[in-house]
Amino acid sequence: MNKKIAFLLCLAIFFIGGTICAQTEQKPFKVVIDAGHGGHDPGCNGVHSKEKDVCLSTALKLGKLITDNCPNVKVIYTRKTDVFIELYRRAQIANTNKADVFISIHCNAAENTSAGGTETWVMGLHKSESNQAVARAENSAILKEKNYENNYEGYNPNSPEANIIFALYSNAYLTNSILLANKVQKSLVNTNHFTNRGVKQAGFWVLHKVAMPSILIELGFLTNAENEKYLTSDANLNKMATAIYKGFVDYYNTVTNHNLETSPSTPLPATEAKEETADKTNTEEKENKITPQPSPLVSTKEFKNDVHFKVQFLSSPKKIALTDKQFNNIPDLNCYYENSLWKYTAGDEPTQADAANILKELKSRYNDAFIIAFQGDKKITVSEANALLKK
Numbered sequence: 001m002n003k004k005i006a007f008l009l010c011l012a013i014f015f016i017g018g019t020i021c022a023q024t025e026q027k028p029f030k031v032v033i034d035a036g037h038g039g040h041d042p043g044c045n046g047v048h049s050k051e052k053d054v055c056l057s058t059a060l061k062l063g064k065l066i067t068d069n070c071p072n073v074k075v076i077y078t079r080k081t082d083v084f085i086e087l088y089r090r091a092q093i094a095n096t097n098k099a100d101v102f103i104s105i106h107c108n109a110a111e112n113t114s115a116g117g118t119e120t121w122v123m124g125l126h127k128s129e130s131n132q133a134v135a136r137a138e139n140s141a142i143l144k145e146k147n148y149e150n151n152y153e154g155y156n157p158n159s160p161e162a163n164i165i166f167a168l169y170s171n172a173y174l175t176n177s178i179l180l181a182n183k184v185q186k187s188l189v190n191t192n193h194f195t196n197r198g199v200k201q202a203g204f205w206v207l208h209k210v211a212m213p214s215i216l217i218e219l220g221f222l223t224n225a226e227n228e229k230y231l232t233s234d235a236n237l238n239k240m241a242t243a244i245y246k247g248f249v250d251y252y253n254t255v256t257n258h259n260l261e262t263s264p265s266t267p268l269p270a271t272e273a274k275e276e277t278a279d280k281t282n283t284e285e286k287e288n289k290i291t292p293q294p295s296p297l298v299s300t301k302e303f304k305n306d307v308h309f310k311v312q313f314l315s316s317p318k319k320i321a322l323t324d325k326q327f328n329n330i331p332d333l334n335c336y337y338e339n340s341l342w343k344y345t346a347g348d349e350p351t352q353a354d355a356a357n358i359l360k361e362l363k364s365r366y367n368d369a370f371i372i373a374f375q376g377d378k379k380i381t382v383s384e385a386n387a388l389l390k391k
Contacts, residue, residue, distance in 0.1 A: 039084025044109035046222030061241035117195030184247030
């Protein structure tokens with residue numbers, strides 16, 4: 001009798017354990033989709049558009065694609081209407097729901113109306129003024145909140161010391177953030193054919209506070225006529241949302257060992273809006289003559305006489321993925337192919353002195369690092385570069 005009871009007990013434990021395992025396997029993968037700005041915070045403005053509207057439309061389209069095509073993924077929105085949501089609350093929504101991924105959608109702007117292109121950001125310290133400017137613009141939404149000093153621990157995005165607040169940021173999620181960013185960035189520029197401004201790091205408050213892999217996408221520049229024309233077409237926003245979806249599914253398959261089709265079986269409803277053709281000129285994939293297989297991490301800063309300086313810190317006969325953990329916290333990471341070697345660089349600076357600051361930081365990890373120079377995509381000597389700057 002005791003043997004029978006023991007057998008039944010083991011059998012019960014087996015079935016209970018199986019049920020628990022099945023429930024664990026069916027635990028939904030949660031993605032928070034954050035439409036930037038909203039309500040009394042319009043974000044940046046184009047001639048015919050507001051950032052908050054482009055972001056919301058794209059976010060809702062992306063969420064629909066995921067909901068319709070990814071049965072084990074739960075979509076959570078920070079906003080679904082034109083309302084103002086504080087930055088700290090957006091992070092709270094993600095953390096409270098214990099999300100697996102956070103995707104924040106934005107549009108860019110610049111005084112130089114010729115500036116354009118798509119870029120994807122992950123959390124990190126902004127080493128250059130251009131990176132800091134983008135982060136400052138997005139973080140400025142804080143100033144539209146009541147009692148922002150209390151909500152953000154005294155942080156002021158306009159303070160010169162604001163960058164220090166991110167110095168203790170944990171890199172626990174950086175590797176997967178970069179993995180997701182690379183997949184989304186590649187998918188976007190393959191779709192809209194905008195200038196590929198790459199994957200970059202800077203101190204965004206909303207990314208700083210979320211406890212999960214996270215990215216912030218700048219779809220394009222609303223101050224650029226061609227970019228804005230593309231982003232105000234509903235048909236093209238369908239394409240943009242689908243591109244982000246493909247990058248997300250590629251990431252989801254990688255981290256969960258699933259095998260979902262990256263192209264949605266249930267696409268977004270067709271629209272009668274005219275599809276505008278993006279400006280395909282000056283795309284970095286076509287112009288980069290140094291790297292046979294250009295990485296998405298390419299800078300498009302403006303430099304005097306097109307001269308820029310980098311720090312070369314590693315050479316390898318085999319190509320190493322830029323997402324490799326050994327490259328964590330390398331600013332403006334890139335690589336190029338020369339003399340049968342893949343050469344890895346940090347920084348993309350307008351002067352040798354700026355590059356020297358990066359060199360000083362890298363020397364502790366890469367003792368053989370040194371400064372190199374380019375004019376456009378042509379490698380030149382450092383002395384030639386400095387001579388060009390004097391002209």
